[in-house]
């Protein structure tokens with residue numbers, strides 16, 4: 001069984017569209033390392049989750065990156081949502097003329113086994129992220145568990161909160177005239193950071 005290890009039911013709802021009944025939500029709050037990139041956070045999370053669960057796991061680290069604020073809140077999105085809250089992040093963004101932002105997601109898979117090298121260009125891009133995480137000291141030691149990373153990103157604009165769907169920062173992030181909170185799960189997945197990362201993961205996982 002594949003476990004989506006997360007405390008966030010919104011993430012599993014989105015993952016089910018790609019992985020159906022193949023995925024269980026496993027509610028384990030793995031320790032999140034502090035890093036300036038999502039890749040190493042997701043990779044280390046997947047290793048901790050695999051050690052805990054003992055079966056194949058995916059973990060997903062995501063965040064909102066506001067361009068003119070140098071990517072704030074980025075990897076600190078969860079902390080900032082809990083402390084400032086989404087409405088105040090909008091107030092900060094509102095003061096800026098340039099309100100471009102992106103959502104990014106990195107899915108990390110670990111089943112305790114090493115991965116075959118693959119010539120697929122998507123995989124090459126992901127390996128680059130994995131290598132970057134290793135350079136930062138997240139996985140080069142002899143005993144570290146291999147992790148495979150899948151990335152996704154969507155560009156948009158910060159707007160005043162609208163919509164009841166989705167979760168987290170969805171109400172203040174607009175893509176193509178709609179906030180992600182105004183989209184249903186299928187429509188959000190079709191364009192979202194997580195949808196893109198999940199599509200890459202699901203394709204690779206089905207071929208294993």
Ligand SMILES: O=P(O)(O)OP(=O)(O)OP(=O)(O)OC[C@H]1O[C@@H](n2cnc3c(O)ncnc32)[C@H](O)[C@@H]1O
Nearest residue numbers: 006007008060061062063077078081167168169170
């Ligand atoms: O770590 P887990 O347990 O998976 O759950 P989490 O909600 O803390 O997950 P993240 O650390 O990946 O999330 C970082 C923050 O970004 C927000 N976030 C993540 N994905 C999002 C999405 O698709 N739309 C809106 N906000 C999102 C989320 O609400 C958090 O505040």
